[in-house]
Amino acid sequence: MKISLTKLFVQDGKSEKYEIPLTSETFSIGGQDYRVIEKHPVILGLTHEGNRVITITGSADLTMEIPCARCLTPVATPFQLEFDLQIDLNLSEEEREEKEEDSSFVEGDELDVEELVRNELIVQWPIRVLCKDDCKGICSRCGANLNIQTCDCDTTGLDPRMAAIKDIFSKFKEV
Incomplete structure:
Protein backbone atom coordinates (compact mmCIF):
# COMPACT_ATOMS: atom_id res chain seq x y z
CA MET A 1 0.00 0.00 0.00
CA TRP A 125 14.86 -9.94 12.96
CA PRO A 126 16.05 -12.49 15.55
CA ILE A 127 19.50 -14.01 15.12
CA ARG A 128 18.10 -17.47 15.72
CA VAL A 129 14.69 -18.94 16.46
CA LEU A 130 14.19 -22.20 18.35
CA CYS A 131 10.94 -24.16 18.67
CA LYS A 132 11.95 -24.90 22.29
CA ASP A 133 15.11 -24.35 24.31
CA ASP A 134 16.04 -28.02 24.37
CA CYS A 135 15.35 -28.71 20.67
CA LYS A 136 17.32 -31.79 19.56
CA GLY A 137 17.43 -30.81 15.89
CA ILE A 138 17.58 -33.22 12.98
CA CYS A 139 19.82 -36.21 12.37
CA SER A 140 22.72 -35.24 10.11
CA ARG A 141 22.64 -38.65 8.43
CA CYS A 142 18.98 -39.54 7.84
CA GLY A 143 17.25 -36.18 8.40
CA ALA A 144 14.83 -37.43 11.07
CA ASN A 145 13.44 -34.79 13.45
CA LEU A 146 14.93 -35.99 16.76
CA ASN A 147 12.20 -34.19 18.76
CA ILE A 148 9.61 -36.53 17.23
CA GLN A 149 11.46 -39.79 16.67
CA THR A 150 14.75 -41.50 17.29
CA CYS A 151 16.85 -42.97 14.55
CA ASP A 152 19.23 -45.92 14.40
CA CYS A 153 22.07 -43.98 12.81
CA ASP A 154 25.58 -44.50 14.16
CA THR A 155 26.26 -41.30 16.09
CA THR A 156 29.80 -42.12 17.17
CA GLY A 157 32.09 -39.67 15.51
CA LEU A 158 35.36 -40.83 14.05
CA ASP A 159 38.36 -38.66 14.75
CA PRO A 160 39.30 -37.28 11.30
CA ARG A 161 42.97 -37.95 12.06
CA MET A 162 42.18 -41.67 12.32
CA ALA A 163 40.26 -41.89 9.03
CA ALA A 164 43.36 -42.95 7.07
CA ILE A 165 44.06 -45.82 9.49
CA LYS A 166 40.44 -46.97 9.25
CA ASP A 167 40.80 -47.14 5.45
CA ILE A 168 43.92 -49.30 5.77
CA PHE A 169 42.20 -51.76 8.09
CA SER A 170 39.09 -51.97 5.91
CA LYS A 171 41.24 -52.99 2.91
CA PHE A 172 42.81 -55.91 4.78
CA LYS A 173 39.65 -57.11 6.46
CA GLU A 174 39.03 -60.80 5.95
CA VAL A 175 35.85 -61.80 4.25
Missing part, protein backbone atom coordinates in the same frame (compact mmCIF):
# COMPACT_ATOMS: atom_id res chain seq x y z
CA LYS A 2 1.35 3.42 -0.94
CA ILE A 3 0.49 6.77 0.62
CA SER A 4 0.75 9.99 -1.38
CA LEU A 5 2.69 12.64 0.56
CA THR A 6 1.63 15.58 -1.64
CA LYS A 7 -1.28 16.47 0.71
CA LEU A 8 1.22 17.00 3.53
CA PHE A 9 3.42 19.39 1.56
CA VAL A 10 0.63 21.97 1.28
CA GLN A 11 1.32 23.38 4.74
CA ASP A 12 4.14 23.23 7.30
CA GLY A 13 3.12 21.33 10.44
CA LYS A 14 0.30 19.50 8.68
CA SER A 15 -0.36 16.01 10.11
CA GLU A 16 -2.25 13.01 8.79
CA LYS A 17 -3.16 9.79 10.61
CA TYR A 18 -3.59 6.48 8.82
CA GLU A 19 -4.70 2.96 9.69
CA ILE A 20 -3.55 0.78 6.82
CA PRO A 21 -4.12 -2.98 6.49
CA LEU A 22 -1.07 -5.03 5.53
CA THR A 23 -1.66 -6.80 2.22
CA SER A 24 1.56 -8.84 2.05
CA GLU A 25 1.22 -12.52 2.81
CA THR A 26 5.01 -12.96 2.87
CA PHE A 27 8.09 -10.82 3.45
CA SER A 28 11.43 -11.50 1.82
CA ILE A 29 14.26 -11.25 4.35
CA GLY A 30 17.80 -12.22 3.38
CA GLY A 31 16.67 -13.83 0.13
CA GLN A 32 14.12 -16.10 1.83
CA ASP A 33 10.35 -15.63 1.95
CA TYR A 34 8.67 -15.83 5.36
CA ARG A 35 4.91 -16.18 5.76
CA VAL A 36 2.83 -13.71 7.76
CA ILE A 37 0.39 -15.75 9.87
CA GLU A 38 -1.25 -12.91 11.80
CA LYS A 39 -1.39 -9.20 11.09
CA HIS A 40 -3.06 -6.08 12.37
CA PRO A 41 -3.42 -2.73 10.58
CA VAL A 42 -0.37 -0.46 10.54
CA ILE A 43 -0.97 2.74 12.51
CA LEU A 44 0.91 5.70 11.02
CA GLY A 45 1.18 9.39 11.82
CA LEU A 46 2.82 11.60 9.19
CA THR A 47 3.81 15.19 9.90
CA HIS A 48 5.30 17.74 7.49
CA GLU A 49 7.93 19.57 9.55
CA GLY A 50 8.58 22.07 6.77
CA ASN A 51 10.92 22.22 3.75
CA ARG A 52 9.92 18.67 2.67
CA VAL A 53 10.99 17.02 5.94
CA ILE A 54 8.55 14.31 7.07
CA THR A 55 8.27 12.73 10.52
CA ILE A 56 6.86 9.19 10.53
CA THR A 57 5.56 7.69 13.77
CA GLY A 58 3.46 4.61 14.37
CA SER A 59 3.36 0.92 15.05
CA ALA A 60 2.58 -2.46 13.53
CA ASP A 61 1.91 -5.86 15.12
CA LEU A 62 2.34 -9.05 13.15
CA THR A 63 3.37 -12.67 13.59
CA MET A 64 5.74 -14.36 11.17
CA GLU A 65 6.40 -18.04 10.60
CA ILE A 66 10.15 -18.66 10.94
CA PRO A 67 11.74 -22.12 10.82
CA CYS A 68 13.51 -23.41 13.94
CA ALA A 69 17.28 -23.11 13.56
CA ARG A 70 17.79 -26.72 14.64
CA CYS A 71 14.86 -28.81 13.38
CA LEU A 72 13.24 -26.52 10.77
CA THR A 73 9.79 -26.76 12.40
CA PRO A 74 7.81 -23.54 11.71
CA VAL A 75 7.70 -21.26 14.77
CA ALA A 76 5.17 -18.43 15.19
CA THR A 77 7.30 -15.38 16.02
CA PRO A 78 5.51 -12.15 17.08
CA PHE A 79 6.86 -8.71 16.15
CA GLN A 80 5.81 -5.40 17.69
CA LEU A 81 7.26 -2.75 15.40
CA GLU A 82 7.56 0.91 16.36
CA PHE A 83 8.28 3.69 13.86
CA ASP A 84 9.86 7.03 14.72
CA LEU A 85 11.70 8.38 11.69
CA GLN A 86 12.46 11.72 10.15
CA ILE A 87 13.04 11.81 6.39
CA ASP A 88 14.44 14.80 4.49
CA LEU A 89 13.13 14.47 0.93
CA ASN A 90 15.47 17.25 -0.28
CA LEU A 91 18.58 15.08 0.16
CA SER A 92 20.15 13.25 -2.76
CA GLU A 93 20.89 9.51 -2.58
CA GLU A 94 24.57 10.23 -1.82
CA GLU A 95 23.66 12.60 1.02
CA ARG A 96 21.26 10.05 2.50
CA GLU A 97 23.94 7.36 2.42
CA GLU A 98 26.42 9.77 4.03
CA LYS A 99 23.96 10.46 6.88
CA GLU A 100 23.07 6.74 7.02
CA GLU A 101 19.42 7.66 6.55
CA ASP A 102 17.36 4.80 5.13
CA SER A 103 14.47 6.04 3.04
CA SER A 104 14.14 3.19 0.55
CA PHE A 105 10.42 3.12 1.37
CA VAL A 106 9.91 6.63 -0.09
CA GLU A 107 9.88 7.03 -3.88
CA GLY A 108 9.17 10.48 -5.18
CA ASP A 109 6.18 11.71 -3.18
CA GLU A 110 4.91 8.25 -2.17
CA LEU A 111 5.53 6.26 0.98
CA ASP A 112 5.42 2.46 0.58
CA VAL A 113 4.00 1.11 3.85
CA GLU A 114 4.89 -2.54 3.09
CA GLU A 115 8.54 -1.56 2.49
CA LEU A 116 8.58 0.49 5.71
CA VAL A 117 7.35 -2.57 7.65
CA ARG A 118 9.87 -4.82 5.87
CA ASN A 119 12.76 -2.48 6.78
CA GLU A 120 11.72 -2.47 10.43
CA LEU A 121 11.39 -6.29 10.37
CA ILE A 122 14.98 -6.55 9.13
CA VAL A 123 16.17 -4.41 12.05
CA GLN A 124 14.30 -6.53 14.61
Whole structure:
Protein backbone atom coordinates (compact mmCIF):
# COMPACT_ATOMS: atom_id res chain seq x y z
CA MET A 1 0.00 0.00 0.00
CA LYS A 2 1.35 3.42 -0.94
CA ILE A 3 0.49 6.77 0.62
CA SER A 4 0.75 9.99 -1.38
CA LEU A 5 2.69 12.64 0.56
CA THR A 6 1.63 15.58 -1.64
CA LYS A 7 -1.28 16.47 0.71
CA LEU A 8 1.22 17.00 3.53
CA PHE A 9 3.42 19.39 1.56
CA VAL A 10 0.63 21.97 1.28
CA GLN A 11 1.32 23.38 4.74
CA ASP A 12 4.14 23.23 7.30
CA GLY A 13 3.12 21.33 10.44
CA LYS A 14 0.30 19.50 8.68
CA SER A 15 -0.36 16.01 10.11
CA GLU A 16 -2.25 13.01 8.79
CA LYS A 17 -3.16 9.79 10.61
CA TYR A 18 -3.59 6.48 8.82
CA GLU A 19 -4.70 2.96 9.69
CA ILE A 20 -3.55 0.78 6.82
CA PRO A 21 -4.12 -2.98 6.49
CA LEU A 22 -1.07 -5.03 5.53
CA THR A 23 -1.66 -6.80 2.22
CA SER A 24 1.56 -8.84 2.05
CA GLU A 25 1.22 -12.52 2.81
CA THR A 26 5.01 -12.96 2.87
CA PHE A 27 8.09 -10.82 3.45
CA SER A 28 11.43 -11.50 1.82
CA ILE A 29 14.26 -11.25 4.35
CA GLY A 30 17.80 -12.22 3.38
CA GLY A 31 16.67 -13.83 0.13
CA GLN A 32 14.12 -16.10 1.83
CA ASP A 33 10.35 -15.63 1.95
CA TYR A 34 8.67 -15.83 5.36
CA ARG A 35 4.91 -16.18 5.76
CA VAL A 36 2.83 -13.71 7.76
CA ILE A 37 0.39 -15.75 9.87
CA GLU A 38 -1.25 -12.91 11.80
CA LYS A 39 -1.39 -9.20 11.09
CA HIS A 40 -3.06 -6.08 12.37
CA PRO A 41 -3.42 -2.73 10.58
CA VAL A 42 -0.37 -0.46 10.54
CA ILE A 43 -0.97 2.74 12.51
CA LEU A 44 0.91 5.70 11.02
CA GLY A 45 1.18 9.39 11.82
CA LEU A 46 2.82 11.60 9.19
CA THR A 47 3.81 15.19 9.90
CA HIS A 48 5.30 17.74 7.49
CA GLU A 49 7.93 19.57 9.55
CA GLY A 50 8.58 22.07 6.77
CA ASN A 51 10.92 22.22 3.75
CA ARG A 52 9.92 18.67 2.67
CA VAL A 53 10.99 17.02 5.94
CA ILE A 54 8.55 14.31 7.07
CA THR A 55 8.27 12.73 10.52
CA ILE A 56 6.86 9.19 10.53
CA THR A 57 5.56 7.69 13.77
CA GLY A 58 3.46 4.61 14.37
CA SER A 59 3.36 0.92 15.05
CA ALA A 60 2.58 -2.46 13.53
CA ASP A 61 1.91 -5.86 15.12
CA LEU A 62 2.34 -9.05 13.15
CA THR A 63 3.37 -12.67 13.59
CA MET A 64 5.74 -14.36 11.17
CA GLU A 65 6.40 -18.04 10.60
CA ILE A 66 10.15 -18.66 10.94
CA PRO A 67 11.74 -22.12 10.82
CA CYS A 68 13.51 -23.41 13.94
CA ALA A 69 17.28 -23.11 13.56
CA ARG A 70 17.79 -26.72 14.64
CA CYS A 71 14.86 -28.81 13.38
CA LEU A 72 13.24 -26.52 10.77
CA THR A 73 9.79 -26.76 12.40
CA PRO A 74 7.81 -23.54 11.71
CA VAL A 75 7.70 -21.26 14.77
CA ALA A 76 5.17 -18.43 15.19
CA THR A 77 7.30 -15.38 16.02
CA PRO A 78 5.51 -12.15 17.08
CA PHE A 79 6.86 -8.71 16.15
CA GLN A 80 5.81 -5.40 17.69
CA LEU A 81 7.26 -2.75 15.40
CA GLU A 82 7.56 0.91 16.36
CA PHE A 83 8.28 3.69 13.86
CA ASP A 84 9.86 7.03 14.72
CA LEU A 85 11.70 8.38 11.69
CA GLN A 86 12.46 11.72 10.15
CA ILE A 87 13.04 11.81 6.39
CA ASP A 88 14.44 14.80 4.49
CA LEU A 89 13.13 14.47 0.93
CA ASN A 90 15.47 17.25 -0.28
CA LEU A 91 18.58 15.08 0.16
CA SER A 92 20.15 13.25 -2.76
CA GLU A 93 20.89 9.51 -2.58
CA GLU A 94 24.57 10.23 -1.82
CA GLU A 95 23.66 12.60 1.02
CA ARG A 96 21.26 10.05 2.50
CA GLU A 97 23.94 7.36 2.42
CA GLU A 98 26.42 9.77 4.03
CA LYS A 99 23.96 10.46 6.88
CA GLU A 100 23.07 6.74 7.02
CA GLU A 101 19.42 7.66 6.55
CA ASP A 102 17.36 4.80 5.13
CA SER A 103 14.47 6.04 3.04
CA SER A 104 14.14 3.19 0.55
CA PHE A 105 10.42 3.12 1.37
CA VAL A 106 9.91 6.63 -0.09
CA GLU A 107 9.88 7.03 -3.88
CA GLY A 108 9.17 10.48 -5.18
CA ASP A 109 6.18 11.71 -3.18
CA GLU A 110 4.91 8.25 -2.17
CA LEU A 111 5.53 6.26 0.98
CA ASP A 112 5.42 2.46 0.58
CA VAL A 113 4.00 1.11 3.85
CA GLU A 114 4.89 -2.54 3.09
CA GLU A 115 8.54 -1.56 2.49
CA LEU A 116 8.58 0.49 5.71
CA VAL A 117 7.35 -2.57 7.65
CA ARG A 118 9.87 -4.82 5.87
CA ASN A 119 12.76 -2.48 6.78
CA GLU A 120 11.72 -2.47 10.43
CA LEU A 121 11.39 -6.29 10.37
CA ILE A 122 14.98 -6.55 9.13
CA VAL A 123 16.17 -4.41 12.05
CA GLN A 124 14.30 -6.53 14.61
CA TRP A 125 14.86 -9.94 12.96
CA PRO A 126 16.05 -12.49 15.55
CA ILE A 127 19.50 -14.01 15.12
CA ARG A 128 18.10 -17.47 15.72
CA VAL A 129 14.69 -18.94 16.46
CA LEU A 130 14.19 -22.20 18.35
CA CYS A 131 10.94 -24.16 18.67
CA LYS A 132 11.95 -24.90 22.29
CA ASP A 133 15.11 -24.35 24.31
CA ASP A 134 16.04 -28.02 24.37
CA CYS A 135 15.35 -28.71 20.67
CA LYS A 136 17.32 -31.79 19.56
CA GLY A 137 17.43 -30.81 15.89
CA ILE A 138 17.58 -33.22 12.98
CA CYS A 139 19.82 -36.21 12.37
CA SER A 140 22.72 -35.24 10.11
CA ARG A 141 22.64 -38.65 8.43
CA CYS A 142 18.98 -39.54 7.84
CA GLY A 143 17.25 -36.18 8.40
CA ALA A 144 14.83 -37.43 11.07
CA ASN A 145 13.44 -34.79 13.45
CA LEU A 146 14.93 -35.99 16.76
CA ASN A 147 12.20 -34.19 18.76
CA ILE A 148 9.61 -36.53 17.23
CA GLN A 149 11.46 -39.79 16.67
CA THR A 150 14.75 -41.50 17.29
CA CYS A 151 16.85 -42.97 14.55
CA ASP A 152 19.23 -45.92 14.40
CA CYS A 153 22.07 -43.98 12.81
CA ASP A 154 25.58 -44.50 14.16
CA THR A 155 26.26 -41.30 16.09
CA THR A 156 29.80 -42.12 17.17
CA GLY A 157 32.09 -39.67 15.51
CA LEU A 158 35.36 -40.83 14.05
CA ASP A 159 38.36 -38.66 14.75
CA PRO A 160 39.30 -37.28 11.30
CA ARG A 161 42.97 -37.95 12.06
CA MET A 162 42.18 -41.67 12.32
CA ALA A 163 40.26 -41.89 9.03
CA ALA A 164 43.36 -42.95 7.07
CA ILE A 165 44.06 -45.82 9.49
CA LYS A 166 40.44 -46.97 9.25
CA ASP A 167 40.80 -47.14 5.45
CA ILE A 168 43.92 -49.30 5.77
CA PHE A 169 42.20 -51.76 8.09
CA SER A 170 39.09 -51.97 5.91
CA LYS A 171 41.24 -52.99 2.91
CA PHE A 172 42.81 -55.91 4.78
CA LYS A 173 39.65 -57.11 6.46
CA GLU A 174 39.03 -60.80 5.95
CA VAL A 175 35.85 -61.80 4.25
